[in-house]
Amino acid sequence: NALADPGAVRTTCPYCGVGCGLLATPDAAGGAAIAGDAVHPANFGRLCSKGAALGETIGHETRLIEPMMRHGEGPLGPVSWDAALDRVADGLRSTLARHGPEAIAFYLSGQLLTEDYYAANKLAKGFLGTANVDTNSRLCMASSVAGHKRAFGSDTVPGSYEDLDAADLIVLVGSNAAWCHPVLFRRMAAARAARGTRIVVIDPRRTATADEADLVLPIAHGTDTDLFCGLLVHLADTGGIDAAYVAAHTQGLDAALAAARTRVPDITATARATGLAEADVARFFAWFRETARSVTCYSQGVNQSAHGTDKVNAILNCHLATGRIGRPGMGPFSLTGQPNAMGGREVGGLANQLAAHMGFSPPEVDRVRRFWDAPAMAASEGLKAVDMFAAIGRGEIKALWVMGTNPAVSLPRADAVRAALGRLDLFVLSENVRTNDTAACAPHVVLPAAAWGEKDGTVTNSERRISRMRPFLDRPAGVRPDWWALAQVARRLGFGAAFAWTRPADIFREHAALSGFENGGTRDFDISALAGLSDAAYETLEPVQWPLPAGGGATARLFAEGGFFTPDRRARLVVPATAAPPAGEAEHPFLLNTGRIRDQWHTMTRTGLSPRLSAHLTAPFVAVHPDDAAPLGLAEGDLATVATRHGRAVLEVRGDAGQPRGTLFAPIHWSAANASHGRVGALVHDARDPISGQPDSKATPATLAAY
Numbered sequence: 001n002a003l004a005d006p007g008a009v010r011t012t013c014p015y016c017g018v019g020c021g022l023l024a025t026p027d028a029a030g031g032a033a034i035a036g037d038a039v040h041p042a043n044f045g046r047l048c049s050k051g052a053a054l055g056e057t058i059g060h061e062t063r064l065i066e067p068m069m070r071h072g073e074g075p076l077g078p079v080s081w082d083a084a085l086d087r088v089a090d091g092l093r094s095t096l097a098r099h100g101p102e103a104i105a106f107y108l109s110g111q112l113l114t115e116d117y118y119a120a121n122k123l124a125k126g127f128l129g130t131a132n133v134d135t136n137s138r139l140c141m142a143s144s145v146a147g148h149k150r151a152f153g154s155d156t157v158p159g160s161y162e163d164l165d166a167a168d169l170i171v172l173v174g175s176n177a178a179w180c181h182p183v184l185f186r187r188m189a190a191a192r193a194a195r196g197t198r199i200v201v202i203d204p205r206r207t208a209t210a211d212e213a214d215l216v217l218p219i220a221h222g223t224d225t226d227l228f229c230g231l232l233v234h235l236a237d238t239g240g241i242d243a244a245y246v247a248a249h250t251q252g253l254d255a256a257l258a259a260a261r262t263r264v265p266d267i268t269a270t271a272r273a274t275g276l277a278e279a280d281v282a283r284f285f286a287w288f289r290e291t292a293r294s295v296t297c298y299s300q301g302v303n304q305s306a307h308g309t310d311k312v313n314a315i316l317n318c319h320l321a322t323g324r325i326g327r328p329g330m331g332p333f334s335l336t337g338q339p340n341a342m343g344g345r346e347v348g349g350l351a352n353q354l355a356a357h358m359g360f361s362p363p364e365v366d367r368v369r370r371f372w373d374a375p376a377m378a379a380s381e382g383l384k385a386v387d388m389f390a391a392i393g394r395g396e397i398k399a400l401w402v403m404g405t406n407p408a409v410s411l412p413r414a415d416a417v418r419a420a421l422g423r424l425d426l427f428v429l430s431e432n433v434r435t436n437d438t439a440a441c442a443p444h445v446v447l448p449a450a451a452w453g454e455k456d457g458t459v460t461n462s463e464r465r466i467s468r469m470r471p472f473l474d475r476p477a478g479v480r481p482d483w484w485a486l487a488q489v490a491r492r493l494g495f496g497a498a499f500a501w502t503r504p505a506d507i508f509r510e511h512a513a514l515s516g517f518e519n520g521g522t523r524d525f526d527i528s529a530l531a532g533l534s535d536a537a538y539e540t541l542e543p544v545q546w547p548l549p550a551g552g553g554a555t556a557r558l559f560a561e562g563g564f565f566t567p568d569r570r571a572r573l574v575v576p577a578t579a580a581p582p583a584g585e586a587e588h589p590f591l592l593n594t595g596r597i598r599d600q601w602h603t604m605t606r607t608g609l610s611p612r613l614s615a616h617l618t619a620p621f622v623a624v625h626p627d628d629a630a631p632l633g634l635a636e637g638d639l640a641t642v643a644t645r646h647g648r649a650v651l652e653v654r655g656d657a658g659q660p661r662g663t664l665f666a667p668i669h670w671s672a673a674n675a676s677h678g679r680v681g682a683l684v685h686d687a688r689d690p691i692s693g694q695p696d697s698k699a700t701p702a703t704l705a706a707y
Ligand code: SF4
Pocket: 013, 014, 015, 016, 017, 018, 019, 020, 043, 046, 047, 048, 049, 050, 051, 052, 181, 182, 183, 184
């Protein structure tokens, strides 16, 4: 570890929300050796395949290393930073003057550092006056955010990773943790081996995660709410409710229970609604009822749904009704997808949030306005991701700044997104690689952003733990951090005094101070104890969980004794709206589910550089049950066309008996920039949860045919 190697820099993995600590030891050739950080509480030295291969992904071959600008309809050409920043500032100024603040939007990323995210939100929401600031975290965590806020009054993950070590039952819902949160999954498996922790996997698709399960529930698509409503009824009927906790700290059990009982009155009805065997439902319910130390982890199978928020609340209801929250080995646990989805939420990186977990109520807007001394504070929510790009397509949004994400691949109806980008008067892209699908959509200005290894700041992982991401590589001469570019544009617009930061520590201190500003325990996110951090202390900041209020009180867990962030400090059990499972269409008889594979990350701009990672699964594919493939004349390795109302892709057929009949699975990673075929974002519909706005990427009606 760091003590053994004085040349090693302690930093954080740039991929998933586990947030593993790393030791990076630079070499003379511009690369670095990467190892796990034995003292980081997220991973204690362990790394997955992606983290372990990070050293293979360092290099400048694919990097964008100088600003680029387009003149008229001509191609992008290199320019100075001053010229590029002037163009951005001029474009924003003229858009404001001609069309008003709502014509400006920012689309950010869970890959950004908290300091970058803070700077973008401050500029947009406080100084340009637009709340059209959303992020690719909308595709990842928005339903969990909305569910948390409905139940707890705040976007709070109540527990910690160490609860996985202490649990006797771990329920994984809509989560292929073995591939998507591998280090955390090994921790669960270790608990199972060491102390007999039972693992229940609830997923329509049989994945690698099921290999460690004591019980696998291959639930019908979209019926998670029914299962957890059935569990709530079962708990009530068998004495499983913690009446004292419910009476002291919650509201709404009777209504939630009545609605659940109407929906699924018993185990038989639950089995029928979910397509599960009655004996399996009964076993799961009995295990949950009898196991006090239960943790329910959930991820994209829950969140990426047209009913994602209800699914989240159906899970939270069961933990609130049993008082299993905020105690060792107990609690609901949202597994964050991206490395800094949590940090983005902390600074208001969603269109329906302000900084420090504040919303858009008039007092909150006023509070942030006064703290920032903001001249043009946005007073109401902006457009969420899908709606934002629809507004761009209609010509209502004229200026867009995309930072650290690739919406032309990853958003639903990605072809429509591509077309929309072509309508902008000002399209600014902050990126660190030369070629990706969004960069090919004719941005007017491209700003070369610092990459992992060069960036300096903080990220927050799934357990509310803030870790430093420290630089250990020399930044190419033409490359700058995102916060710096934002501050330079702000200065050009006349807001220099409010953006006079000279280093990330300046931004972090301001962010920490805002979290405590007129807080007094009314908001969950409070790190004001860090507001006075010196530069040296910021540099050596150890991984630490929030809340960290100035008066003390840091804790690994919340809500064991209530203290929710609703006006009456009670949690709410929520009545889920009736939600029909997704239906196929006669002309599109399959449901297409999209997701990750073990060894790639997002659109492969980094993981694709590692030969080791690229050897795992080498080509875009569609997984299909062999009994669905055979009647279509499709055999293993054949090329097939998957088509939806929105697009088509050519994919290699992989027979998979773990794939539910009538469904398909295709990975999200391939794009026009890295393959000649196989871009699935273009196929995904834009159905979304009405509360969270999160797109349903798991159930697009589709056809499958021989290519
Ligand atoms: Fe990185 Fe996630 Fe793997 Fe940890 S589990 S090494 S954070 S990708």
